[in-house]
Amino acid sequence: MNLTGVKTVLPAVAMTVVSMVLTLAVVVMWLGTAMPWMVALVVGLGIDGGWLATLAYERRLAAQGDHSTPVTAVGWGFGVVATGVLVAHALTAETNAGAWLAVAWLPIAAKALWLVHGLWERTALTAEALDAIQGIQQEARDEAAVARARLRAEAATEETRLTAVTQAGARVAAVQAETAKTLSRAWSTLESAREGKETGRALTSVTTPVTPGVTPGVTPRWELPLWGPVEPVSALALENGPALTDDALDALVDQIRHSQTPALTYREMATRFRTSGHSASEVRLRAAWKRVEAA
Structure with a gap:
């Protein structure tokens, strides 16, 4: 039994001893006035002995990894009888009734502490198993921390990349818009020159195909330049x-x-x-x- 087991079993043993002593004393004091004190002592020892016997049997079954419901029920029965004796004595006592009533719960508390100790025994692990569990938990925490750091770094990198791409796209769009405005103004000027009466005559003197109606069968072609690869x-x-x-x-x-x-x-x-x-x-x-x- 390791240190934790000792911490859980010592309170149960101490409270059981106190409960047995109180039960024996109360039986002798309470029944000693109505019968010989030797008989009262035997009754008290019978209650304590039955409780101790069932407790020992329960502990042996627990050590074997077994459990018996009837034995457990008998043990709780002796605890209830001991508690009933203490409560009855406290209610009939002429003096210090409150003090006796305050300690009447000790037998039930002792049984509860033995129940807690049994639960600990069924779930207790060795030091090696506890070390392995702690190592696994620490490894999981480390991996989670690394994963969170990686995700944060990737998110920051992606945010930086998207910001750079957005800014470059905005600059390209601004240049394209400015170029489109320049081309629009240039073609507007050319169209005005083509449609103008005086400018049309001037263009006719330079080249006839650009002026409508000058050269029969020839249609003037005013098209925007094609921007793209040019074959040599x-x-x-x-x-x-x-x-x-x-x-x-x-x-x-x-x-x-x-x-x-x-x-x-x-x-x-x-x-x-x-x-x-x-x-x-x-x-x-x-x-x-x-x-x-x-x-």
């Missing part, structure tokens, strides 16, 4: 041979354009035109493209 165009090859005629240029442009299905765009056609070694100015090549497209 090979430099114009300088040849000493004669330049292509308009009909030959148109036939060559039409042939290159329809060399693939669907038909090539102007940029793709121009790239293949110059890659194949042909030479023509950009103005003539675009004019040929328009003629072929219109046809």
Whole structure:
């Protein structure tokens, strides 16, 4: 029995001894006036002896890991009888009735302490088991603390990353908005110039396709520039041979354009035109493209 077991059994033993002494004394004092004191002593010893015998039997069964309900009931019966004797003596005593009544609960209290000690014995663990349990609990607390710290660090990192991404997105959006405003103002100025009477004449003197109604069959094209990857165009090859005629240029442009299905765009056609070694100015090549497209 370790130190904790001693702490639980000593109060039960002490209270049992006090209860037996009080019970014997009360029986001898109470019944001694009505019968010989030797008979009263035997009655008191019988009550205490029966209580002690049942208690010893209960302890032996508990040591074997067993339990007997009848023995427990008999033990509680002796405790109730001892308590009843003390209460009856206190109620019939002419002097100090309150003091006797105050100690009348000791037999029941002693039985309760033995019950507590039995519960401790059934749930007691060895020192090795207690050390193992404490180690497991400490390990669980350590893992929980590490997990909480990791989660807090990840949350702080994610918050920092989201803040940086948000700020960068805001800056990009601001630049895009400013660029859109600039382009809008520029195209508004160009549209005003195209629609103006005097500016239209000036543009006509520079290039006729930009003014509506000047060149028959030609529709002016005012489109926003395309922002994206641009395919490199090979430099114009300088040849000493004669330049292509308009009909030959148109036939060559039409042939290159329809060399693939669907038909090539102007940029793709121009790239293949110059890659194949042909030479023509950009103005003539675009004019040929328009003629072929219109046809």
